[in-house]
Amino acid sequence: MSMTNPSPPPVPAPPMSLVEELCLLSIEDDGTVAVTAGEPAFGMGVVGGCLVDLSLRGRLDAEVREAEGDEPPETMIIVISTEPTGEPALDSVLAAVAEGGEQSVVEWTRQLFPQAGTLVAQALERLESRGIIEAHEARFLWVLKSRRYPVIEGRELQEAKLRISEVLLGGAIPSTHDSVLIGLASISGLLRGFLSDAELRRLEERILEVGSLDLVSRGVERAIEEEIAFRARAMMVPHM
Amino acid sequence: MEITAQERGRATVLALRGRLDFDAADGAGDRLDEVLARPEGVQGLVLDATDLTYVSSAGLRVFLTLAKDASEAGIPMAIAGLQQPVARVFEISGLSSARIFDIRESVDDAVEAVTA
Numbered sequence: 001m002s003m004t005n006p007s008p009p010p011v012p013a014p015p016m017s018l019v020e021e022l023c024l025l026s027i028e029d030d031g032t033v034a035v036t037a038g039e040p041a042f043g044m045g046v047v048g049g050c051l052v053d054l055s056l057r058g059r060l061d062a063e064v065r066e067a068e069g070d071e072p073p074e075t076m077i078i079v080i081s082t083e084p085t086g087e088p089a090l091d092s093v094l095a096a097v098a099e100g101g102e103q104s105v106v107e108w109t110r111q112l113f114p115q116a117g118t119l120v121a122q123a124l125e126r127l128e129s130r131g132i133i134e135a136h137e138a139r140f141l142w143v144l145k146s147r148r149y150p151v152i153e154g155r156e157l158q159e160a161k162l163r164i165s166e167v168l169l170g171g172a173i174p175s176t177h178d179s180v181l182i183g184l185a186s187i188s189g190l191l192r193g194f195l196s197d198a199e200l201r202r203l204e205e206r207i208l209e210v211g212s213l214d215l216v217s218r219g220v221e222r223a224i225e226e227e228i229a230f231r232a233r234a235m236m237v238p239h240m
Numbered sequence: 241m242e243i244t245a246q247e248r249g250r251a252t253v254l255a256l257r258g259r260l261d262f263d264a265a266d267g268a269g270d271r272l273d274e275v276l277a278r279p280e281g282v283q284g285l286v287l288d289a290t291d292l293t294y295v296s297s298a299g300l301r302v303f304l305t306l307a308k309d310a311s312e313a314g315i316p317m318a319i320a321g322l323q324q325p326v327a328r329v330f331e332i333s334g335l336s337s338a339r340i341f342d343i344r345e346s347v348d349d350a351v352e353a354v355t356a
Contacts, residue, residue, distance in 0.1 A: 055297055061262040062297035064329050073332065078296070080262050173308040173340055176301045213304060213340070215297040215333050 013130060018049035018056075019089050021160050021181055023123040024132065024151070025190040031136065031148030033120075035188060040227040043116030044109050045184040048220025050093040050119060051077065051108065052180045055216055057085055059094050062105060062215045074104040075219040089122040105219025110227070124149055132156050161194050167210055168195075168203050174210050183212025187224055243271045250283040251351045257291040260299030269302050273309070282315050284354030288347050290321030295329050307340050318342040320350035 016024070022045060026034050035042040054060040061078045082098045084091045093112060100111070127133045133149040151157055164182055167174040174182065185191050186207050191200060200207075212218055241264035242257040252275060260268055276282060287303075295303075303319070310317040319341050322330060330336040336343060344350040 056301075058262070058298075063261075063294075064325065064332055066325070066328075073328070075297075075332070078262075173304070173311045175308060176304055179304070209334075209338050210340075211334075213300075213334050213338055215300060215329070218333055 016156060016160070017053045017087060017090065017123070018177060018181055018184070019046055019053060019119060019123045020127055022046060022049050022184060022188070022190065023120055024127060024157050025160065025185055025193060026188075027133065027149050027151055027157075028193070031133075031150035032146070033124075033149065034190070034193065037116035037120045039188075040113070040231070041224050042188040042190075043120075044113050044220060044224045044227065045188045046116045046119050046123070047093070047109050047112040048105075048217060048223075049180070049184055050090050050112075051097075051105065051220065052176075052214060052216050053087075053090055054085070054094055054097075055214075056177060057090070059083070059085065059090075060097065060216075062219070064215065074106070075215045076102060076104050077108055077216070078102075087122075087126065089119045089126070092122070093119070105216050106223040106226070109220050109223035113227075164191070168206050174213070176214050179210055179213040180217040182207060182210060183214075183217050183221060186211050187221055241268055243268060245275060248286070248347075248351045250355045251286050252282050252284070253286045253288055253347060253351065255288040255291065259294040260292060260302060261294060261296040262298040265296075265298040265302050268299070269305060272302065272306050276306075276309055276313060276315070282313075284351070285310055285315055285317040286347060286350040286354055287317070287319045288321050288350075289319055289326060290323065290347070292323070292326050295326050297333075300329065300333050300335060303335065303341070316342075316354040318344050318350035318353045320344045320347045 028034050037043040037046060051060065055062065059081050061080050062075050063078060064073050065076050066073045077097060079098050082094065096112060097108060128135050131152060133151050136148045138146050138148050163178050166172045167178055167182060212221055241260055244255045246253045254275060307317060322343060335341060342353055344353060
């Protein structure tokens with residue numbers, strides 16, 4: 001009688017990071033990515049997702065420090081551990097923050113914003129390696145190459161949408177992860193991918209109430225609002 | 241970070257003392273889980289934050305997780321005695337206005353609210 005070792009139980013896949021879920025939510029039905037990392041709301045949101053992910057994984061923490069005079073208080077990032085997480089997007093942000101000295105969430109979000117394109121590419125690669133999306137090269141007018149990322153089964157995408165819907169429509173109290181996902185997806189316009197304009201209008205108050213219930217995420221939202229306001233002012237300056 | 245439990249009628253009052261930062265967050269979360277999992281059950285929960293002197297982002301997550309767990313277990317929960325600068329951190333993070341926590345001035349008010 002031959003003895004065979006029982007096969008080991010399957011190792012559960014690690015939970016999706018915020019950055020992965022934000023990128024997954026940005027993929028349209030045809031596989032195109034709906035927003036670009038150069039847009040402050042999405043690009044800074046991706047940076048913010050990395051900062052919150054690092055905080056949820058015990059690498060960073062944040063605290064409020066009152067400013068002098070009439071300046072608003074700043075939320076400062078504190079490095080707890082520089083041990084890599086094994087996720088390239090998170091580890092590049094962790095390395096930058098660990099080397100850069102103490103700065104506020106707003107400053108880090110601004111400073112890392114130029115890296116958002118790389119962070120998105122790293123998150124998409126990771127989604128591909130997990131078998132959640134597949135990458136396809138496509139040609140536009142037979143000249144310009146573009147990349148599409150069709151979602152393979154859609155289970156993970158549906159799961160993320162369901163969790164968001166349970167909080168927004170069902171009144172559940174969100175986890176920090178889901179609260180930040182709602183806040184950053186909302187400010188990036190990604191909730192439009194599965195909620196109609198009428199639903200978004202109806203849920204506006206609830207989204208504001210339960211989105212970004214986190215010090216880091218609130219700082220990221222402030223950075224996004226300031227950057228958008230700065231760009232709007234720059235557009236209005238008359239050219240000499 | 242020190243957490244002491246006291247029964248006040250049908251409410252369990254947990255007094256938080258000290259700093260709730262990254263180092264303290266795990267231990268505080270475990271202690272709060274223990275209270276929620278008591279075999280005799282918890283009818284209502286009050287967090288007395290009068291002597292809570294500091295809370296970081298990791299500490300705030302302890303509050304949000306507890307609120308979620310208590311809500312899912314059907315346990316009414318309130319926070320009492322938030323002092324500056326902790327109240328300021330709640331405000332900046334959006335937790336004061338999220339209608340997730342029933343925030344009361346005094347422990348007596350909070351006990352009454354969770355046992356009404």
